[in-house]
Amino acid sequence: MTTYFKRLRAVVLEKGPLCVAVDPHPSLLKAWGLPVSASGAEKCARHLVNVLSEQVAAFKPQSAFFEMYGSAGIAALERVLADINQTDAISILDVKRGDIGSTMEAYAAAYLAKDAPLAADAITISPYLGFGSLLPAIEAAYQNDRGVYVLARTSNPEGADVQLALNQDGSVVQNIIDAATEMNRDSANRAIGLVVGGTHRSLGCDLSDFNGSILVPGIGFQGGKMEDLPAIFGDAVEHVLAVVGRGLLSVGPDAQALRTKVSKLIG
């Protein structure tokens, strides 16, 4: 296997930088005429993967919409991930885990180990306990040719309270960007990506040196637009993987309608 960054770059070159959020939330299940259950979430998610895997570079299943059904939901998520992993699309499991020491190692084992039941190509991780606390997941990514996306500047307005707070050498988000940039440079592996919302007129941080993948949620439903991405991200736009969720899923379960909408988004 080759590195996460290289695999992602190859598939994005072929298909364009679009990632579909696999978000089987209760209101979507109702709108699609599916039961609000592990089985309904599984049907919705596997349908999306089945219909769109040839068109899109990546899928981002949201763990919360499976965790709410307990072990039955997690068993469904295992099958969704297995489906994605059988295509050439990348799986990015959105779990936003963050902890310390042996606990962070256990999260890395859960999602980034090769034989884990919930193995994904990449996961999202959360740095409230400091960027340094995330090293066990980054190490696991290096060892297993997987990726991590560290939450940096999230798409919601409340995020600024934490992310734009200042240290002596810049804001929290800038410190995270700088640490990720440096590790990506040193490792030549570029396993570390960032999550940066596409909803901000001004990001309040500098991504111009960042050399990994940038996962950008908030396109569509939350107000971000694909065509605004170059203005927001500047040269870093070449690293952007844009996430569409409700803006796509709202077209309903019809395969042709979903494919047509994706074609329009990829442009």
Next chain:
Amino acid sequence: MTTYFKRLRAVVLEKGPLCVAVDPHPSLLKAWGLPVSASGAEKCARHLVNVLSEQVAAFKPQSAFFEMYGSAGIAALERVLADINQTDAISILDVKRGDIGSTMEAYAAAYLAKDAPLAADAITISPYLGFGSLLPAIEAAYQNDRGVYVLARTSNPEGADVQLALNQDGSVVQNIIDAATEMNRDSANRAIGLVVGGTHRSLGCDLSDFNGSILVPGIGFQGGKMEDLPAIFGDAVEHVLAVVGRGLLSVGPDAQALRTKVSKLIG
């Protein structure tokens, strides 16, 4: 059912402010002669609950040590939580979840809804996306007489990079403490607790007005000591629920040895 804060206070008055970390990490399973598997983690965890539930106020299972086995691990965690919920001890599921909008609602449904397979008395939540992003979990706690513990000042040194960064009206951690204090006052429910590590000589934040439960990990293995808590927490020590993990579990699986160690810790 009465509020989380009242239920916790009653059990702490009776048994003392001790919470056992249910951390079946791989090295512990090996030391106890158990397989590193969902079954081994379940045996370890249920043994701890069975042996100690009459002595201690609360158990804090760590989700990561179950997630690493996928759906089989989560099914084990369901049974561990069910065991705790059949005793008068409080269950605090350590999941450190944090997200926005409908995703945060799904996490709240997963762990704080009354009929959820993974329902706990309280969960830990992470505010990297801003304290305001956590409101769906706080609302669920109010509605269902559950509790939440917001990560504030964590026990690890790297946490300072985020938690002590400054906004105009104080540090990130102080902003979180102040927001939690205000909501606890307004609701008269005191469902919002905080996670504050017991490893710091100086906390770098002011807890003197805080009126909810304070969960304090880092006692024992990470260097914190029960007898130092009054000096660290001042008057707020009356709200402290001290978490012991490896410092207790290292005595091995023998029931009498575990009970003796707990008696010493409660003092």
